[in-house]
Structure formats: structure tokens, C-alpha cells
Amino acid sequence: MSDIIRLLPDSVANQIAAGEVIQRPASVVKELVENAIDAGGDAITVNVKDAGRTLIQVTDNGKGMSPADARMSFERHATSKIHEANDLFSIRTMGFRGEALASIASVAEVELRTRQQGEELGTFLHILGSVLQKQQTDHCPEGSNFSVKNLFFNVPARRKFLKSNSYELKNIITEIQRIALANPELAISFFHNQAPVYELPSENIRKRIVSLFGKTINQSLTPVETETTLVKLTGFIGQPKFAKKSFGEQFFFVNGRFMKHPFFHRAVMQAYERILPPDAIPSYFLYLEVDPATIDINIHPTKTEIKFEDEQAIWHILSASIREAIGKYNLMPTIDFDQRGSIEIPLLPGRGSSFAPPEIEVNRYYNPFQPESYPGNRNDFGLESSQTGHWEKLYQGMENQKDGETERRRDGETGRRGNGETERRGDGETERRRDGETERRGDGETENRQVTHSLGSEQEYQLANFMQLKNRYLLTPVKSGLMVIDQREAHARILYENFMQNFNSHLAASQRQLFPPVLELNAADAEILNALREELHQLGFDIRPGEENHFYIDGTPGVLSHLDAKEMVETVIASFQDRPVDLMEEIKSQLALVLAQSSAVNYGVSLKQEEMVSLFNQLFTCQSPGFSPTGRKIISIIALTDIENLLKS
Numbered sequence: 001m002s003d004i005i006r007l008l009p010d011s012v013a014n015q016i017a018a019g020e021v022i023q024r025p026a027s028v029v030k031e032l033v034e035n036a037i038d039a040g041g042d043a044i045t046v047n048v049k050d051a052g053r054t055l056i057q058v059t060d061n062g063k064g065m066s067p068a069d070a071r072m073s074f075e076r077h078a079t080s081k082i083h084e085a086n087d088l089f090s091i092r093t094m095g096f097r098g099e100a101l102a103s104i105a106s107v108a109e110v111e112l113r114t115r116q117q118g119e120e121l122g123t124f125l126h127i128l129g130s131v132l133q134k135q136q137t138d139h140c141p142e143g144s145n146f147s148v149k150n151l152f153f154n155v156p157a158r159r160k161f162l163k164s165n166s167y168e169l170k171n172i173i174t175e176i177q178r179i180a181l182a183n184p185e186l187a188i189s190f191f192h193n194q195a196p197v198y199e200l201p202s203e204n205i206r207k208r209i210v211s212l213f214g215k216t217i218n219q220s221l222t223p224v225e226t227e228t229t230l231v232k233l234t235g236f237i238g239q240p241k242f243a244k245k246s247f248g249e250q251f252f253f254v255n256g257r258f259m260k261h262p263f264f265h266r267a268v269m270q271a272y273e274r275i276l277p278p279d280a281i282p283s284y285f286l287y288l289e290v291d292p293a294t295i296d297i298n299i300h301p302t303k304t305e306i307k308f309e310d311e312q313a314i315w316h317i318l319s320a321s322i323r324e325a326i327g328k329y330n331l332m333p334t335i336d337f338d339q340r341g342s343i344e345i346p347l348l349p350g351r352g353s354s355f356a357p358p359e360i361e362v363n364r365y366y367n368p369f370q371p372e373s374y375p376g377n378r379n380d381f382g383l384e385s386s387q388t389g390h391w392e393k394l395y396q397g398m399e400n401q402k403d404g405e406t407e408r409r410r411d412g413e414t415g416r417r418g419n420g421e422t423e424r425r426g427d428g429e430t431e432r433r434r435d436g437e438t439e440r441r442g443d444g445e446t447e448n449r450q451v452t453h454s455l456g457s458e459q460e461y462q463l464a465n466f467m468q469l470k471n472r473y474l475l476t477p478v479k480s481g482l483m484v485i486d487q488r489e490a491h492a493r494i495l496y497e498n499f500m501q502n503f504n505s506h507l508a509a510s511q512r513q514l515f516p517p518v519l520e521l522n523a524a525d526a527e528i529l530n531a532l533r534e535e536l537h538q539l540g541f542d543i544r545p546g547e548e549n550h551f552y553i554d555g556t557p558g559v560l561s562h563l564d565a566k567e568m569v570e571t572v573i574a575s576f577q578d579r580p581v582d583l584m585e586e587i588k589s590q591l592a593l594v595l596a597q598s599s600a601v602n603y604g605v606s607l608k609q610e611e612m613v614s615l616f617n618q619l620f621t622c623q624s625p626g627f628s629p630t631g632r633k634i635i636s637i638i639a640l641t642d643i644e645n646l647l648k649s
């Protein structure tokens with residue numbers, strides 16, 4: 001029997017490695033920019049076309065490479081940063097594995113122009129699918145210029161699974177943000193299809209944060225600074241009142257490298273405990289400096305997950321430092337009951353006050369048409385005749401007469417309403433219409449037929465017979481027992497089907513904003529909103545782009561005009577931050593779902609009787625009144641036999 005185990009060719013091995021390291025265009029940008037930083041460049045330019053599918057070009061002004069180093073850099077496990085195994089425990093550079101360039105070259109067409117500082121000529125390399133096509137001398141600037149073209153051209157399956165350009169561009173922007181925040185002294189320019197996205201000069205950390213996330217974040221930033229024997233912690237946290245409901249402004253860095261660390265994130269959230277709503281997430285930009293020997297950064301191919309030797313201790317230091325900053329800068333709302341040293345300001349004269357206005361004696365019974373001998377015109381107010389107080393009694397009589405007229409009108413109206421014929425007749429008509437509609441929609445739907453059957457006839461069920469329990473559920477008697485309706489999920493179902501109907505009909509009423517709210521977004525969120533603007537317009541949103549990623553909300557759907565327009569759009573953006581914006585029907589369904597959930601009536605809101613009736617009627621005109629858009633049950637019926645069993649002794 002022949003041997004079956006053999007070594008893989010280098011090209012195949014490189015493609016396997018590329019599957020770990022190069023997942024999408026953003027991975028290429030990350031690896032190339034990190035190599036440029038390690039090369040000592042202080043000005044880096046990134047230029048991409050078609051979100052990296054067609055071209056990714058990274059240029060730096062670093063020290064460059066010799067012809068031999070340029071060729072060797074594309075070999076597997078080739079690196080200039082590791083000479084022995086112990087070097088793995090003292091790594092401070094970015095790209096060190098020696099697989100990135102080899103992996104990129106195996107799945108793309110790569111061109112490299114590089115020249116060392118002080119040299120007259122540089123080197124040009126052309127590599128296609130791990131195969132060197134050309135190497136020659138070249139006249140180029142000092143530093144390195146990598147051009148990666150036609151990514152995944154030889155791996156069609158990988159290229160097919162790339163998402164939309166807007167989603168891939170958002171991932172590239174996220175990588176640029178992480179690198180720019182970790183290296184604020186680095187000047188970075190980023191262009192997409194020759195249009196500038198970022199042009200960041202060398203600056204300090206605070207200015208870099210403002211440059212990336214907008215000027216409004218500047219007033220929210222609060223400094224954090226702690227130094228211990230284990231870790232040095234610096235950076236900024238956001239004030240509680242500026243917290244958002246989505247991720248996007250939460251960053252950890254260790255020794256100049258971005259990292260994801262859910263355990264440390266919980267430490268931050270615990271520090272904000274009881275001063276933030278449950279669904280709010282504060283902003284933070286925290287930089288940790290530790291001994292490289294106490295961390296392991298090589299546990300994940302992308303090197304974004306890091307293991308700490310003293311994780312528990314750093315957790316407590318992190319939480320305590322943030323609590324200290326919250327208290328030091330008075331970020332927690334407080335009420336001061338200490339009145340010592342305060343100035344006493346006397347109260348204005350009023351009821352119960354020791355200050356009394358001067359009294360003026362006036363004879364209110366004086367009649368200028370009577371002689372001086374008239375009793376009411378006498379100065380001794382203590383003596384009154386039978387005519388004294390005539391005008392006062394007359395005034396009281398007029399008031400009593402008016403009160404009587406008002407009471408008679410009220411009684412008349414109550415009497416007319418008391419017969420109840422109109423209301424009962426109107427309720428019956430509504431009930432018959434609702435039953436008919438429910439039965440027509442219920443064909444083939446067991447849940448809807450059961451609900452319709454439980455409502456009974458108009459003699460057994462009165463439409464206005466509603467009660468609200470704990471401002472959360474609607475209760476109403478039906479033929480078979482007691483119907484319980486979840487008010488929030490019911491409203492979400494109504495809104496969801498209304499939005500989907502607007503999508504299908506392309507007709508949505510828009511309410512114009514007198515003072516359009518302004519959204520100031522970072523580049524990644526701006527790209528999401530640009531991708532969703534057409535669908536949002538079909539729902540009734542009129543969003544106008546401005547300069548520097550500013551957007552003006554000129555109009556909102558008429559049914560949502562009572563809600564905060566800015567908060568609604570921010571909620572929609574947040575829901576698509578970790579989701580590709582690809583299939584049109586999925587976009588419409590997801591948009592309708594997000595808007596329905598964010599604008600549905602909350603628990604704890606007291607509803608009037610007519611509001612409960614309206615909610616009930618609209619629910620049973622929906623195609624699926626029994627379940628919410630997320631699949632939760634809206635309606636449940638407690639059978640009469642179950643109620644009787646509960647009351648049995």
C-alpha cells in the first residue's frame with residue numbers, strides 16, 4: 001500500500017493561512033498598516049477602491065527594504081522581529097508572525113515598490129498567487145508602497161461571500177479607527193474611490209478622538225489616569241448623560257495594540273452601575289501599559305484577544321479608577337441637603353407669613369344715589385339695616401342662577417347620553433365589522449380562529465369592556481374566559497405591518513420638522529446611514545446629507561411624529577452596526593422591525609379607554625395578531641374553567 005501523507009505545496013499552505021489571517025479587505029488593511037508602523041513611518045496613506053475588492057494601496061515613509069528583504073518578506077514565517085523563542089514574550093511590535101504578506105500574496109495580485117533611506121534606487125516586485133512574476137530596480141520614493149489588487153481572484157468561494165461594499169467599507173473604517181486611536185502621533189490619510197474619508201494629522205489622544213467621532217464628543221470626555229506596579233492606565237471615559245444604546249465608542253488598548261476584552265468591559269460597566277439606564281453603554285478610550293512578559297498576544301490569528309497574567313487584579317484597578325474619575329469630576333448626579341453657610345432669603349408676604357399688607361377700610365355698601373342718611377352710607381360699618389348687603393345678595397343670586405343653568409345643561413346632556421342607544425349601536429357595528437374581518441383573515445390560521453371564536457357575539461362581548469393591569473397588559477372578557485393582551489408587543493405588531501405596507505406601496509406620509517435635528521456621525525455610521533437612506537425614505541424619513549458626516553432629518557413618518565427623530569435614526573444605525581446591509585428585502589424587514597420595537601408604547605404607560613379600544617381594533621386587522629414581529633406571543637386566553645378551578649376551596 002502506497003504512502004498517503006504528503007507535504008502541502010507552499011501555495012496551498014499559504015491559502016490555508018490566508019483563511020485564518022485574511023478574512024476580508026479590512027484584514028489586508030490592518031496587516032499592511034501595522035507593517036508600515038513597524039517600519040517607522042509617521043505618515044501613512046491608505047487608498048481603496050470598491051471597498052477593497054479592486055484595490056488596496058498602503059504607502060508609508062518608513063525605512064523601506066533592500067531587494068533581498070523585499071523578496072524574503074513574502075515567504076512564510078519570515079520576520080525581522082523574532083530571533084528566538086524567548087522573543088515571543090517581549091513583543092512590542094505589531095506585525096510579527098511572518099504570515100501576513102505571504103497570505104495576502106497567495107490570494108491576490110501584489111505589487112511592491114520600496115526604497116531604503118539613503119539609497120538612490122529601490123525595488124519593484126510583482127507577485128500573482130504566491131508566484132513571483134517580476135523583480136527589478138525601480139525609481140520610487142523612500143519607504144514602501146504596497147498595492148493589493150483583485151483580492152480573492154483565485155478563491156471564488158471566498159470572494160462570493162464578501163458582503164456589500166458599504167459593509168466591507170465599514171469594517172475597513174473600523175480598523176483605521178483602531179489604528180489611529182492607538183497611534184495618535186501618526187498622520188493617517190484614508191481615501192475611498194479617491195474621495196477623502198479621514199485626513200488625520202499628528203495630534204494628542206483627545207484631539208484624535210474628536211477628529212474621529214465628531215466635535216460633540218469633546219464635552220463628554222473625562223480623563224482617567226492611574227499608575228500601579230501592575231499596570232499604567234490612561235485615557236478617557238464618557239459622561240453618563242452622553243451614553244448611547246449601541247456599541248461603537250468603546251476601545252481598549254494594551255501596549256499600543258487594540259484588544260477585545262469582555263471581562264474588562266464588565267469592569268467598566270460595573271463602575272457605572274446605578275448611574276446609567278440598563279440599556280445604555282458609556283464611551284471609553286482606555287490605554288493600558290503592562291510588562292510584555294505578563295501578557296500573551298499570540299492566542300488568536302488576528303491578535304485582538306490578549307491573555308493577562310494578573311487579570312483579576314487589573315479588573316479591580318480598572319473598575320476603581322473609573323469610579324474615582326466619576327467621583328472626582330462629579331459625573332454622578334447628586335442632591336445637596338447641607339444648608340450650612342447658605343444665605344437666608346426672607347419669603348415674600350403671603351398666607352402664613354408674618355408680613356401683612358396694610359389694610360384699607362372701604363365701605364362696600366356705599367350708594368352714591370342715596371342721601372347721606374342712608375344706612376349704607378354711614379361711616380359706622382358696624383350698624384346695618386335691613387337693606388345692608390343688597391348688592392352682595394344680588395350678586396350671589398346671579399351666581400346661583402348661573403350655577404343652576406350650568407347644572408341643568410349638564411343634567412340634560414347626561415340624560416341624553418344615559419339612554420346609551422347610540423353607544424351600544426356604535427359598539428355593535430364595530431364588533432360586527434371586527435368579527436367579520438377577523439374571520440376573513442383567520443382562514444387557515446388556527447390561532448386567529450381560536451381568538452375570533454373566543455370573542456363571541458356582540459350580546460356576550462362589549463367592546464369598551466377593557467381594563468389595564470399594571471400598565472402592561474390589557475384585560476377583556478371574551479366568550480371562553482379572559483383575554484390578556486401584551487400592550488407593547490401588540491403595538492409593535494401593528495407598527496411593523498404598517499411599515500411593511502408602506503414599503504410595498506411606496507406611499508408613506510412624512511411629517512416635516514420645523515427645526516430639523518442634526519446627526520453628527522463617525523465615518524462608519526455615516527456609511528451605514530447612506531446605505532439605508534433610500535429605504536428610510538420609503539418609510540417617510542427625509543434625511544439630507546451635509547458636510548463632514550452631518551445629516552439633517554427634515555421629515556419623519558407621520559405615525560412616529562411624536563417620537564424623537566434623532567433617537568429613532570440612531571437606533572436604526574445601531575441595529576446595523578454588526579449586520580451586513582445586503583439583501584433588499586432583509587433590509588426592509590429589519591428596518592420595519594427596529595422602528596416598530598423602538599417606537600412601540602412602553603410598559604408602564606397608562607392608556608385611556610379609547611386608546612385601548614383603538615389598539616385592540618388595529619391589532620385584529622393585522623395579518624398575524626397572535627404573535628409579535630420577533631415571535632413573542634401577544635394574546636393569551638385564560639379559560640373560564642381555569643378561573644373556576646382557582647377559586648375552588
